Amino acid sequence: KIPKPTIKRLAVYYRCLENLIKSGKETISSQELGNRLNIKASQVRKDLSYFGEFGKRGIGYQTRRLQDGIAEILGIKRIWNVCIVGAGNLGMALANYPGLSKSGYQIKAIFDVSSEKIGKKLQNGLVVEDLKNFERVARKEKIHIGVITVPANNAQQVADLMIGSGIEGIINFAPAKLNIPENFPLEEIDISLTFRALSFQITMQKSR
Amino acid sequence: KIPKPTIKRLAVYYRCLENLIKSGKETISSQELGNRLNIKASQVRKDLSYFGEFGKRGIGYQTRRLQDGIAEILGIKRIWNVCIVGAGNLGMALANYPGLSKSGYQIKAIFDVSSEKIGKKLQNGLVVEDLKNFERVARKEKIHIGVITVPANNAQQVADLMIGSGIEGIINFAPAKLNIPENFPLEEIDISLTFRALSFQITMQKSR
Ligand SMILES: NC(=O)c1ccc[n+]([C@@H]2O[C@H](COP(=O)([O-])OP(=O)(O)OC[C@H]3O[C@@H](n4cnc5c(N)ncnc54)[C@H](O)[C@@H]3O)[C@@H](O)[C@H]2O)c1
Ligand SMILES: NC(=O)c1ccc[n+]([C@@H]2O[C@H](COP(=O)([O-])OP(=O)(O)OC[C@H]3O[C@@H](n4cnc5c(N)ncnc54)[C@H](O)[C@@H]3O)[C@@H](O)[C@H]2O)c1
Known part of the structure; x- marks a missing residue:
């Protein structure tokens, strides 16, 4: 079961990724995502660990893959x-x-x-x-x-x-x-x- | 001219006063109002000073009079x-x-x-x-x-x-x-x- 505060933060990550993808950014680290949203990088990593491995050591997360993963969980892509x-x-x-x-x-x-x-x-x-x-x-x-x-x-x-x-x-x-x-x-x-x-x-x- | 941040705080004071009046509270000090909203008492006094004297030393503000005063400024009571x-x-x-x-x-x-x-x-x-x-x-x-x-x-x-x-x-x-x-x-x-x-x-x- 995913805790409610995590789900609320996912919605915030999702909106942030929407803007990043629009401006052409392909990868992002948990540090960078955290800095943009005033959330600790360790919290970002913890939130995303619920859903298996999205990121790779050293390069960070692929913005599109991460966005799709979050959309799936939040029911944004479903009909x-x-x-x-x-x-x-x-x-x-x-x-x-x-x-x-x-x-x-x-x-x-x-x-x-x-x-x-x-x-x-x-x-x-x-x-x-x-x-x-x-x-x-x-x-x-x-x-x-x-x-x-x-x-x-x-x-x-x-x-x-x-x-x-x-x-x-x-x-x-x-x-x-x-x-x-x-x-x-x-x-x-x-x-x-x-x-x-x-x-x-x-x-x-x-x-x- | 009233600064925009002051007007935004007035809307917050107005909503808070709505609940206070409903629960039967007749007067409130700038200290108490500030504590409920996480705003410094000196800021509350400064915001309210733009509109003349609403409060009396020692007793604080009459909640109804203060609410009416703010409603007037924010255009809440007008048609x-x-x-x-x-x-x-x-x-x-x-x-x-x-x-x-x-x-x-x-x-x-x-x-x-x-x-x-x-x-x-x-x-x-x-x-x-x-x-x-x-x-x-x-x-x-x-x-x-x-x-x-x-x-x-x-x-x-x-x-x-x-x-x-x-x-x-x-x-x-x-x-x-x-x-x-x-x-x-x-x-x-x-x-x-x-x-x-x-x-x-x-x-x-x-x-x-
Ligand atoms: N934002 C939302 O959440 C939301 C929700 C529902 C509908 N809408 C939108 O609201 C609008 C109206 O929806 P509706 O279901 O009432 O449509 P409708 O077709 O029933 O009504 C539109 C009316 O506008 C009139 N009209 C057309 N051009 C005009 C003009 N230049 N000047 C004056 N009137 C003109 C038409 O004669 C018609 O009576 C649509 O654009 C629709 O997409 C938005
Ligand atoms: N919340 C808002 O911002 C907002 C804005 C506009 C309207 N409204 C409200 O939305 C509602 C609908 O407004 P409207 O302008 O479409 O009204 P309307 O009278 O045009 O439509 C109401 C429809 O409900 C039907 N109806 C009545 N009882 C029913 C029942 N038990 N089961 C199924 N259908 C039933 C009627 O036959 C009618 O077709 C009203 O309650 C209105 O106050 C809310």
Whole structure:
């Protein structure tokens, strides 16, 4: 089992390697990687030793090989199967967004309860399914991630259904606190935090 | 003119005060506030001195008065007038999202170029306007923040129109790099970063 702090540092090594490869660097030592990130070289070597031997004495690590190795462990290169529940404005915008499939997130199914939406064809070839078929479709399509884009009052019921069907993690857009098992992977989105960040930028700009 | 690092610390003081007030604390000294945030008490006093006298010798600062004072400076309490350009799935989802008006972001206008969208009535009483009227409406409604929810190819043209009409800041959802003046306040959104954060959580969960 890999300790959580190690996994967090791997994500940092991965981002750093992304920039190094872009600038054409082919090898790097644990010392150099550590210096760039304020992490002790011995810690870098220890973190990377969990995954077998990436580096060679004297030359250091091949940046591309190391990046691929870390990507494998963090699940960055794998394809994640995603389903969306709630085929309204937000659900449809997400289903059609090219940025998701580009990063390895494939929308495999989209569900709704309204007869106006069920059966509707999307640009990407999917058809809106009836929520009644959720468990069967989620297992058949081996869904990993569930996205909730229903009204706030229906969010909890949808979360229960997802967890009951073996989904591994949830992204919740509905403005409702979900009651789910303590360590269950969850990300909540509130776009007003981005508006808040812009307000600070505008305020700072004015006070330069 | 308030230095940028001071403004960034004010946001941190504001969040800390939010929690203190919730737990019923009525006064706090600069020493105590500094200790909670790992900031020197003298720095706290210096930051707060920009805004006149908030604290009294011996008793410290009244938490509510201090929070209101900071909110005023950071533009947290003010109402921000927002317009959305692109009345498609994403634009409509944002226009109807109650979380924005609750945080002081009022959607004052929504624009599109398509005859199918122009004239459409929204749940919140707004009517989709023709982009041709952008400059006139943006000035009349004193718009501060512009939101871009158009296809990637049209994003730059919309950004130019917004900046030319005196908008103070932009939130861009379109997957396109905008070419705008260097310090112009801008926030870019890419939902796939949240999916990435969930993937790390799922991977970490499995490696506990
Ligand atoms: N977090 C954010 O930043 C953010 C931004 C915008 C909208 N939202 C929220 O996202 C949600 C969706 O917004 P929208 O604009 O797409 O709303 P919408 O009304 O257009 O779509 C909601 C859809 O959910 C369906 N639905 C209702 N109950 C359901 C259930 N039990 N199971 C499956 N489908 C169900 C409806 O039939 C409808 O198609 C809302 O809760 C909204 O507040 C969040
Ligand atoms: N950043 C993210 O996380 C994220 C997520 C979902 C969608 N998106 C992006 O948001 C944008 C909108 O997505 P959508 O699903 O709502 O698309 P959509 O096709 O439903 O809506 C786009 C709207 O923009 C209008 N439009 C086109 N050119 C215009 C112009 N020059 N001025 C004004 N309006 C114009 C169209 O008429 C249409 O109504 C797309 O670029 C999409 O890739 C981003």
